[in-house]
Amino acid sequence: MWVLAATVSAALLGTATAVSFVQDALPYAYDALEPAVDAQTMELHFSKHHAGYITNLNKAIATNASSFDSLSLTDIIEVAKEQDVLVRNNGGGAYNHDLFWKAMAPVDGVGQRSAALEQAITSAFGSYDAFEEALSEAAGSVFGSGWAWLVVGRTGALSIMTSPNQDSPLMGLEAIPILGIDVWEHAYYLNYQNRRAEYIAAWMNIINWTQVSENFESYALEGSPVPSLTEEEATTAPPPEDSDADVLSAAANGDTLRSRQLAEADAPVVFEQAELPYAYDALEPVIDAQTMELHFSKHHAGYINKLNTAISTLSEVPTELTALLPKIKTLGAAVRNNGGGAYNHAMFWETMAPNGTAASQPSEALMKAIEVSFPSFEAMQEQFSIRAGRVFGSGWAWLVVDPKDPQNLAIVTTPNQDSPLMDDDAGDAMIPILGLDVWEHAYYLKYQNRRADYIAAWWGLVNWDKVSSFYDEYASKGQPVPLLTSTQQGGAQPEEGSPDSSSALSVTASVMSLLLPTLVVAMAVGGGVRW
Structure with a gap:
């Protein structure tokens, strides 16, 4: 990953048909994460918000196919700040959510942290409890829409960072995310309303530690971002502007x-x-x-x-x-x-x-x-x-x-x-x-x-x-x-x-x-x- 920038820059000079990304199937039923995440939120979040980011990303890269010749989603994410805002916003949204879904599991299927990940957490934070407290504090501190992340830096050490909107730690080669929590209001508002802290606490119980451990050992420690989304060659025109997948993102007088x-x-x-x-x-x-x-x-x-x-x-x-x-x-x-x-x-x-x-x-x-x-x-x-x-x-x-x-x-x-x-x-x-x-x-x-x-x-x-x-x-x-x-x-x-x-x-x-x-x-x- 750390030398990928030059490779990506060279790829941007090529010409060919741009890839198109397909949303992977959700690895569990919409109601599988209840009561932490309710079924209605999961369905809306996955089928409307995430699907919308992927659809809009495909439309954005289709307008400039030569710039994205043969690039994976992680390649695109890493140069997103150099591209237009549609690629940055929707590319980040596509990648972030894919990592989000796979890093969660029903309570009875969350697994255990691997020995290597457990040691890395202890080394970076002192204890698991201290890590959980630090991630919760970071997630609660995000103002507006954004994410909190557990990331791996250049030295292989773990740290916590936040990003606004749909920005990813991969943007600008900052760090490799292995776990992220979405704190956009659509991720929790139907069930928790303004009680974000309760959502964060409940989410901690559905982290898929088996998957996060794999993200850490198989990819991040090797300096590679976690792969994301299925790619296929774009062969059809992008959907119309009024597609349902376009997620867009009260009265009287008196002083308040x-x-x-x-x-x-x-x-x-x-x-x-x-x-x-x-x-x-x-x-x-x-x-x-x-x-x-x-x-x-x-x-x-x-x-x-x-x-x-x-x-x-x-x-x-x-x-x-x-x-x-x-x-x-x-x-x-x-x-x-x-x-x-x-x-x-x-x-x-x-x-x-x-x-x-x-x-x-x-x-x-x-x-x-x-x-x-x-x-x-x-x-x-x-x-x-x-x-x-x-x-x-x-x-x-x-x-x-x-x-x-x-x-x-x-x-x-x-x-x-x-x-x-x-x-x-x-x-x-x-x-x-x-x-x-x-x-x-x-x-x-x-x-x-x-x-x-x-x-x-x-x-x-x-x-x-x-x-x-x-x-x-x-x-x-x-x-x-x-x-x-x-x-x-x-x-x-x-x-x-x-x-x-x-x-x-x-x-x-x-x-x-x-x-x-x-x-x-x-x-x-x-x-x-x-x-």
Whole structure:
């Protein structure tokens, strides 16, 4: 493996018919891993998600057959970062899942770790229990969509790494994976919802140690990646663009976060979550009550709690942008991820309304800006839906306003919990006025892999009264939407979970809108071995 890069590079110069990959049969029944992994999740995961990656990979390599002449899937994976994004995303998804299925087994068939693997685990981690704890911690720490891996490095030693989305440790010749756990939400959400830690703990009991030992001894120790998927010469045209295998990857007004700054100079800054102005079932049938309750009371509340923890370590949270800018490089990933999650969801709740309770069209001013920026209102919706459907992994789609030219609207997407307000290197921060959450937890209980259905239904919930007010009152004037109200109040911060935690003291409105543009630094996108 370690000298394969040169071989692959040479192969890329050849010309011939590209290979096509076929999904191997699942080595057990869909219900064989219960209760750790339920049958419905297994069927969707295998027959829709994994099959979709393979189908889309075949389409991607068919468009550039000469570049992939006679390459195995592991060859393609190792040069994926040099290829286009479709090959990288779908090639990684094809390989990662194949390794995932084969490294699991029903509880009564998991086997034993070989002596060589047991010794390697003890040498690297101190004990099996320490290894399990380290892998569990890594899997739990992945923000957004991704994987945690047990890998073999150049020296033959074991280590643990994570990768975002469908990236593989093989990409860039970093390491050889012998065991991986999928922590995309589709891997566990139907059964565990937001309880990822429970999924990880249960998964530890279905690891196929016989297979993992073989991966270690027969391949990784020899410097070779574990082979994957059946190859056949491509002889047929790729499936149509609307193939079922294309896995694409809710309402009323009211503020969802309030903020206050403590009167004491040394008092901690804290955010609180306001109640929704509607019942959890108010968005039915578009967004089901269970999803709404989990999304609001677990996911959104979790971002706020973790943001409070993250900012508690800062010496101060300034209220002016000029004072905040010097702190950009010290804010850290926890502030970026959870600050974005707090703000994004606040806008998400406010820009939806139960069907029939809000305007179905934008205001005159916003409609004019839309028609200046897009061929029509309907064209904007179509482009937005396409962009939302194409978000790979976890993220958002946004209708944004250029603060330098408020008549200029655009559609952008952001990964994970990033916000358009987060300034990039070119200083092109945009003002969001409408956002759609396409993290799988936003729709998977009801729609599973049918993200396109969720997107289409969501349009019936958009609160154009609220979106128009965001544009008319703020974005059209080059100002970010102040989703947080502001007062000042003294007193100590209540402990999380205490009776007073629902009225926890919070930071000024200006802080959040000013904080977001600087949260771009230090995004946690997964660990990795580097040589």
